[in-house]
Amino acid sequence: MNSNTIWSGTTYLLEYEVDVIYERIGTPTKPDLIADDISGPPVIEVGKPATFTATYHNEGMDINNTFNVKVTDEKGITLKLDTIRSIKSGESASLTFVSTFMTSASKTFKLTVDSGNVINESNESNNTIQRTFTPGAAPTPTPTPNKEIKADFDVLPPLIDYGDSFTAHPKDLQLGKCTYTGHMYKFVRGSNESVTEWIRSYSDTTYTRSDYPRAIGQGNHQVYMKVSTDCGATDWIGPKTLEVKGPKNNHPPTFQIAWVKRSEPTKPVRQAMEGDILDLVVIQDPSVPTPNDLDGDDFIFDGFDYSRGTPWIKGLKGKYPTNEYGMYEVTMEKGTHTVYGTGRDQWGATAEASAFINVLSRSPIPIIKCPASVIENHIVPFSAFDSSGSYSPDGTPIDHSRDEWQNKQTSYANGTGQDITVQVKLDVYDTKGRKSDAPAVCEIIVKPDQPPIAKLEVPSLGIRNEPNVILNKSYSPDGDEIISAKYKYKYDALNNGFADDTWQTLTGTMKQVTFAGSKVGKYLFWTEVTENYGLTGSTDNQSQSTLVLNIVNNAPEVSFDLKGKNPQPDLDASTTIRPEKMIDWPVYVPNTLEQVYDKLKLWNVDGGSLVGGEGRNFGGAANNMNRYEMNRATGNDTVFWTMGTQADNGFGPNSLSPWRALTNKNKFNDIILDKDNELMQVRSDGNILYNHFLPQVYSTKKLTIFSGYKGSSYTIYGMNPKKLSPIIWDYSNPYLPKRKWTNGTRMST
Structure with a gap:
């Protein structure tokens, strides 16, 4: 940087949060409640109530049973207890609570979901989370920008190729009665932002490739300036533009950073145990590929950003050996950590990558079960308490002979006449002597003992x-x-x-x-x-x-005599019903609840008598007549055969009597049939015509009755099939078979 300036340094800490979302593989078979976080106000003032927010979510199946969510302080005192009726898969929820810090001492709050341990979850070890908060002085109010101070600046030149130098040129400073104390610049490119240190001389500042602000890369930039004086500071002045050119359609590189084992430098490790030794590197693996640039440009790794993340991440810089592409032999500390790294090509097209790891504590995890409720002063068997689900993440067995229970009693007092809640805590040791980091807690509702209800x-x-x-x-x-x-x-x-x-x-x-x-x-x-x-x-x-x-008193005794009369009924009594009344009675089809079509065709009144009719109650006339076209036996005249379905008149269908209905079959069954049982008609010239779709007709056992139609007239025909001369086949010439009458000599082919 070419500038005649006097420097003093101020460190600015920029903190960011990244939400990491995991996609579950397979379908969850159980609920999984997870305690996420406890957050508070930016500044906690001593003696004033502060509001905190606790968040949690369900990672597994829907929960439709009631469970409790609780927040306690470091003394185990319950600050908030919510009863949740249900929570769906993937749903997040939160609760708020208030706490007042009476001194400057820190407080630790603990969020426990399913505090009564009534939900059978796929993972019982992620139901709690603790956060520690320390009160501090109220933040110094941001001074109101001094509008009396005026300044301006230029970025020269406003268009450069990546790698070229550029200058920030401040100008036109108007201080009024104030005294200049410094100025700074802010560079913004998309989501990338860099703020310089305070510059104590109102003069040009030139930036070369080696000291570009971190946000500088290929693309358009917005540049701002802020001036400070003994009267206060201005707001950000600008923006001015700076365009950094690179090759046309240049693409940023892609790369992957990860925690790895020294023996497997290309295999990311996303979960480790406390105390494990891992390396943080840019993975070099051509099979992925990483790093990679679509344009074939060089990859330049700008390094890891330790200013973002957990306190452990922020303390890594300078603590372990490093080189151009990594940090090595890092001893892992328990917690969930994310670290970021930035890379670019030689034209300034930048990209960011992150590495996530969940470091598990080696301390045993206590899992506690206790009764959901008891009655005051009633005996609670020790078998109602259970610690067998406790485990160590590294597989070390639990030494249950050293289980430390708090408030595990054979009975619990109440005395309030209302339900109260007590807590039971459990710490466990593994066989290596390691104790759980925090006790598991369950809640028991102590119900008042109700007296008996006397009733006679x-x-x-x-x-x-x-x-x-x-x-x-x-x-x-x-x-x-x-x-x-x-x-x-x-x-x-x-x-x-x-x-x-x-x-x-x-x-x-x-x-x-x-x-x-x-x-x-x-x-x-x-x-x-x-x-x-x-x-x-x-x-x-x-x-x-x-x-x-x-x-x-006892009932009195009473005696009496009983005498009665029992007249006999007239056994010859009779009632006369006239035919005129009987004719109004309904008449039913035998064995049914259906009335006949027209009872007046069955019965009528004649001279004081009820007389049966002869029509057998034909029923309603058919509405639909089926008509079938065919050739007349002589000549080529068109003849139609017709028939219709009649009501069965209470006798049932049998195809035998004109007084009974037809079965409405599709063709003749036994009328003029040939040897193949097909209906046929023999013409006068010997030709035999077939019609496969004529319906069944009336039959009186002796005669077959059907109707014919020619021109505008109808004719009813009757024939006796037994008097018809049977027809047989003549196969003397297999290429020209003929039919003949058995009682005649006519032949036909």
């Missing part, structure tokens, strides 16, 4: 000196056993209520008491029951009217 079923009325059974229907609403019952009663001697009467003891069993009142009047009964955990309940709250037995 007292009959409302009884007879003097007769035994009356009074049932004890008492019960425990939380399922405890009732172990004793006491009974008392009062007699309303003056019939003025029970206030002035004394209780008398009554002996009974757990289920009932038997009482025989010797006096007429009202008796009031009472019971008190005790459950096996000492709580009692009485019928003091039961309606008094349901506990009173009214005793009356």
Whole structure:
């Protein structure tokens, strides 16, 4: 950099966040709740409430069961507890909570999803996350830009080839009564941004290839300037443009950076164990290929950006051996880390790559199970608590003889009359003596022990000196056993209520008491029951009217004689029904609920009598007549055969009687048939015509009846098939077979 300036340095820390999204391979078979993060305000002030946000999501199947999400502080005190009814696969959720830092001491907050451990998940080790926050002074307000200060600058030249020098030339400075203290530049190219250090002399600054700001590359740039004075600073002035040219249609290179094992320098490692030794390198693998440039340009690696990422990433620079393409022999620290690197070609076309790794702690992971709820003072068996799911990420066995439980008790107190929540914690050790980093926590809802409900079923009325059974229907609403019952009663001697009467003891069993009142009047009964955990309940709250037995005298004896008369009915009684009434009755088709078509064709009234008709109730006339065209036996006149379907009139179809319906078959069955059982017609010239689609016709067993049509007239024909001369085949000449009448000599081919 060619500039006569006085330098002083100020370090600016730029932080970025990158969301890494993983695509699951295969279909999840279980839910997987994951605690993501806890975030707070930029500055936490002592003595003032601060609002924090905790986020989580479900990586697995939909969850339709209720579960709890909880935030606690470093002392285990619950700051927020939400009950979640359901969460879908891939859905994210959050909750907010408030905490006040009364001193400058740090606080650690812990987010636990499924804090009651009621969801069966594919991974139980990712349900918690901890974050530590430290209060600090309120940030210094950004001074309002001083509008009295004016300045300008040029970028010379505004168009360069990549690698050429350019100059930032400040000018036209107007300070008013203020004193100049420095200025700086900001270069922006797309999403890339670089801010220079403060320059303490208002003079030209020339940039060569070796000291280009990081954002400089092929393409258009926006350049800004800011001036500071003892009165304050200006806002960003500009932008001015700087275009850096490269080859036409130049493409940036592509490359891959990764954490690798020394023995496998081309195989990225995305998960490691705490303490593993890995290298951070630009992968050199022509089979991918990486690095690669579509234009064949040279690849230049600008290095790793350690200013972004976790505190561990930020502390890597200068700690381990490095060369042009990597950092080596890095001891991995637990956590999720992402590091970035930038590369370019010789024309300044740049690209960025990142390497992600999840470093697992070698400490054992405690997995705790406990009952979701208990009743106060009730025995909780130790078998209800379980730590067998605990494990070490590196496979080291868990030494369960050293399990450290907190608040694991045989019973829990309540005393509030309402549900309360208690926590049980678990730390585990592996056989190498390593302890879990943080305890697993489960929550137990301690329900108040409810007293038994005393209840008697007292009959409302009884007879003097007769035994009356009074049932004890008492019960425990939380399922405890009732172990004793006491009974008392009062007699309303003056019939003025029970206030002035004394209780008398009554002996009974757990289920009932038997009482025989010797006096007429009202008796009031009472019971008190005790459950096996000492709580009692009485019928003091039961309606008094349901506990009173009214005793009356024995019923009087009555005698009487009985005399009666039983007249006999007239066995010859009869009722006359006239035919005129009977003709109005419905007539049904036999064995059905269907009425006949026209009952007046079956019956009619004639001179006081009901007379049957002869038409057999033909039913409705056919609406559709099937017509079939054929040649007449003599000549070439066209003849039509027709037929129609008739109702069965209650007799059923049988194709035998004109009084019964046809079966509506498609062709003749046994009328004029040849040897192949095909319907035929013999013409006068001996030719035989076939029609395969004539319907079944009426039959009276002896005659076959069909109708014919010629011109405008219809004719009904009848024939006796048995009198027709049968036709046979003559195969004497196999090339010219003939048919002939068996009772005649006519032949046809």
